[in-house]
Amino acid sequence: EPEVTQTPSHQVTQMGQEVILRCVPISNHLYFYWYRQILGQKVEFLVSFYNNEISEKSEIFDDQFSVERPDGSNFTLKIRSTKLEDSAMYFCASRELFDSNNEKLFFGSGTQLSVL
Amino acid sequence: AQTVTQSQPEMSVQEAETVTLSCTYDTSESDYYLFWYKQPPSRQMILVIRQEAYKQQNATENRFSVNFQKAAKSFSLKISDSQLGDAAMYFCAYRRQTTSGTYKYIFGTGTRLKVLA
Numbered sequence: 202e203p204e205v206t207q208t209p210s211h212q213v214t215q216m217g218q219e220v221i222l223r224c225v226p227i228s229n230h231l232y233f234y235w236y237r238q239i240l241g242q243k244v245e246f247l248v249s250f251y252n253n254e255i256s257e258k259s260e261i262f263d264d265q266f267s268v269e270r271p272d273g274s275n276f277t278l279k280i281r282s283t284k285l286e287d288s289a290m291y292f293c294a295s296r297e298l299f300d301s302n303n304e305k306l307f308f309g310s311g312t313q314l315s316v317l
Numbered sequence: 318a319q320t321v322t323q324s325q326p327e328m329s330v331q332e333a334e335t336v337t338l339s340c341t342y343d344t345s346e347s348d349y350y351l352f353w354y355k356q357p358p359s360r361q362m363i364l365v366i367r368q369e370a371y372k373q374q375n376a377t378e379n380r381f382s383v384n385f386q387k388a389a390k391s392f393s394l395k396i397s398d399s400q401l402g403d404a405a406m407y408f409c410a411y412r413r414q415t416t417s418g419t420y421k422y423i424f425g426t427g428t429r430l431k432v433l434a
Contacts, residue, residue: 244424256419308362
């Protein structure tokens, strides 16, 4: 089965530094998402992206966050100035244009971000 | 606002037995999708089963089945003949259409399932 790929698997950074989390969605997928999960807690929606623009974002996704699809294959999440509370597992997900027979999100294996 | 509630933070089941995980949701929409995702220790989310709201028949996937009660907004997952590999965090999720015409998936807080040998 095709996979969503995320790199790196672990990222350690100092508070205030910028980080970029990278994702390669499945090639024919058109919708992209970032979610995060603080250890042991719920999976929280951050942002969705379609047709080269943000389609929806949560209140977590403030002006410190940005997303980009720079080259038609990668989908990145940037945090400009990391805070301690940004420490979490970040999941990228993608899905096809609507296909009722295969409606689901495909998730990557996540990037564990640790802010020190 | 759409919410998804999983009231069981943790459940245990004996190997080969059956367990049911509960999920309720709140929505004003009439057509939507519901999902159960499994998150094993590797932490990658894997789809277990999905249900489209307009279909009255409960979805089944091998040992996994759902009890979808649309009027009650309830969507429980039944795992039959539980196996050690079923041990994981299980998330209930709801898909709704956004104002921009795309889709957003809302997850519950999860239920940790332990399978006892």
